[in-house]
Amino acid sequence: MRCSLEAIPRPRWEHLSGTSLPPGLSPEGSMIFVRDPLSIFGRDRLHMAEVRWFYRDATEWNAIIERLKLTACPHCKRVGTLIRHGLLFGFDEQSPRRKTVRARRVFCSNRNARPGCGRTISVWFAEKIRRLSLTTRGLWNFLQLAVTGTFVAAMRGFDCSLSDRTLQRVWRRFELAQSRIRTALMSRCPPPDQAPENSSRSAAAQVLAHLRDAFPGADSPITAFQQTTKTFFM
């Protein structure tokens, strides 16, 4: 079953006073808007996972930078205190010898008598998997191998520098994340019709099929998941 566009949650924009406004409309006499990061899934679902910031390319990062002074700090909610604050680097399967940018840091400045809270926010490159030397595409390829053949064949077939033990840990992390992933996907479309889940592998296969249906046309469904839901895939 394919999803309709209507099923895609649209971000809401809220005035600083908390007045909810439809996209594109501004209240008279006010110029300051912040994007409410909690509105992506609704505040009542926040317990599922912490809301994160992602960007997919230089254009999206530049857009984040351009509105940084108008964006509220997710920790202290102050506006006008966020500044750029360096980069996080790491390896992945496409670049096993050279570190690439995994995230960019934003600082809520409390220096020079500025009123920020002093905490930092990571803005993640949506194609990276946190705490793993893997891209979302690499993870997608590995998980697909793991649900279609034997796990040993998947480890042999996945061309990367990760050890078997690390790949077992990757699989375990995916298993632990499945319930949360399913819940997030259900808000976009129902799961596809498939044979009953009679093993952990068939359950995993169903999650991957659901992910494909939830983001039709996405060349990297895990990237689309992270950026759309504002949460880590796993």
Ligand SMILES: [Zn+2]
């Ligand atoms: Zn702050």
